[in-house]
Amino acid sequence: MTDDILDLLDLIRVRGTACVGENLTWPWRFCHVSDDRLARFQLVLSGQTWIQMEGSTDRIELFSGDIVIIPNGKAHCYFSGNTPDSEEPSAHLFCGYFEFTETTPSAITTRLPDMLVERHGHSGRAQKFELLLQLINAEVGKQSEPQQSVLNRLTEILCLHAVHDWLTTALFHDETLKALASPRIKIVLDEIHSDPSAAWNVEILASIYGQSRTVFSEHFKLATGLSPISYVRQCRIGSACKMLESSRLPVDEVAFQSGYADANAFNRAFRRETGTSPGAYRRMQRV
Template identity: 25%
Template sequence: MDVLADVLAAMRTGGSVSARAEMRAPWGLRFPATEGAAFHVVLRGTCWLVTPNGPEGAEGAARPAAEPLALAPGDVLLLRDGRAHGLAHDPAGALTKFAPARQEPSAPIGHLEIDGPGPRAVLLCGAYQLSRSRVHPLMRALPEILHLPGRHGALHSITELLGAELDERRPGRDGIVPALVDAMLPYVLRAWASGRQEPAGWAAALTDPAVGRALEAIHAEPARTWTVEDLGACGGLSRSVFAQRFTALVGSSPLAYLTWWRMTIAGRLLRDSDAPLGTVARRVGYRSEFAFAKAFKREYGTAPGRYRREHAGRGTPRPAT
C-alpha cells in the first residue's frame, strides 16, 4: 500500500481547479482564501508572492505579513491551508481579484490575460479540494507556504510538461492537463519529504524502513487485528523498540494511529457511500456495530448515523463495496 497516495485519496473531496494566467507588467492578482490547498506554478517569467495581513486561524487573530517571496521560472508553491495571498510583478503594486474565464463551460482549466508594456509572466494557478474536517498529520506537518524552487528533480519534469501543454492547444490537452495537475500534488509532497533533514516527523516516518513498512501494513489492512508486536515484525524490530521509534517519528503510538486511520476511513465511507453501518464497522476492524459506534462517537463527538445524515454527499462518491 502506498501510504502517501492513500492519505491524499482520503483527503480529496473533488477534482482540482486551475487556470492559466498570462500577464505583462504591471499586474497584481489577489487570491481569496479557499478550501483545501492552493498552488501556483511559475511557467514563464518571474513574480512575487505577497501575503498581506488578515485574520488567520480559528481565533481570528491577525497574523503579520510575511516578507514578499521572489519566484522564478519553474518554481512551485503550495499554500497548505489555502490562505488569502497575492501574486504580483512588484510586491508593492496593487492587487486585483483573480477572476479567470473559461473558453467553454466544460473546459477543464480557465484562462486570464492581462496586457501591459512590461515583462511577461505565465502562471498556472489553482487549488486542490481537500477536506478540512479531518486533516491528516502528514499534511499538518507541511509548512503553511511550501516553496519548491525550479529544477527540483521529477517535479520539474511535470511543470515542463504542463507548460508545453498549456502553450499549445493540441489534441488530448483537456485530458492531459488535469491529470498532470493532480499528479503534481504527490510529487510536491515527495519533493518536500525527500528534502527534509529532521530526524523525526512524517517525512522521516515515510522513509524509515521499519516505521514505513508498519504504516504500509496499516493502510493495506486497516481491519486486521494488529498488535504492536505484529507491526514491529513488519520492519524486523522488537515490540518495545518499534513502539518507541514509531511514536517518536509519527507523533502518536502505533495503535492510536491505527484507530485514527480506521475512523478516518469510516467517516469517508459514511459520507460518500450507502454502505450499511455493519459493513462500515467490519471494513474498519469492528465486529459489532455497537463497538464501532462507541469508538466513532469518541472520535467524532457524534453517532455514525447522525454523522452520515449531516455529511452525506460532501465528498467524491465512492462505491459501497
C-alpha cells in the same frame, strides 16, 4: 540518505485537482482563505507574480517556471507588481490544490513548511521538472479542452517533486523523519494500509516489527506521532470517509467494512476523528 527519502515518498499519497488558470492583466490581486484540508499551489506558466502570506510583511516574487505550494492551507494572496512592464498580460498561472490522503503520516504533513517554493532550473531534479513543466504547458495549450484527469495526475507528480526536494534537506536534522524512514516501520505501515479493517493489535504489529510491544510502541510513536492503535483507527476512519463520499452503502455496512462490528463504536470513533457523525459527514460531501 537517498533510500530514506524514497521510503518516505512511498508513504505519501496525494489527490490533485488542477484548475487551468487565466491570463491576468495588471493590476490584479486575489486571495485564498485558510483551509487546512487543501494544499494549494500556483505554477507560473509565463510572466511573474508576487505572493504574501497572511500576517506576514514578506512578499516573494515568482517568475515563469516557478511553483509555490502552501502545504497546510494557510491564507495567502497573489498580486501583480506596482507598475505594468508592458501591455501584455502580467501572468498566466496554472493553479489547483492537493489533498494528502488519510494514509499519509501526519508526521510528514505537519512538518511541511507554510510555503514551498521551487525555482525554475534550481530543483535537485531540474531536468525532470522541466519535462513536467513542458507536459503541463502542452496540455494547457491544446486547442481542444484539456483533459482534467491528465492535469490532475501531473499536479500530483509536481507535488511529490517539491516534497522530495524538501525531504532532501529536512532528513538531515529531523529525528522523527529519520525514524519514519526506518524500513521496519515502513513494513508495519504498509501492512496496516493494505487492510485497515483487519483485527490489528499491538502484539501482532510488534511481531511484524520484530521487537517487544514496549519497544515497538515507542519507536512507532516517535515515527508517526501516534500510538499504533490510534494510527490504525485513523486509517480506518479515513477508509470510512472515502466510502461515505463515494458510495451509498448504509452506515452500518461502512462500519463493518472499516473494521467495526459495532456501529455505536464506529460512530464514537468517527466523531472522535472528524468531529461529526458519519451521516452528517456524508451529507456535507453532497452539498
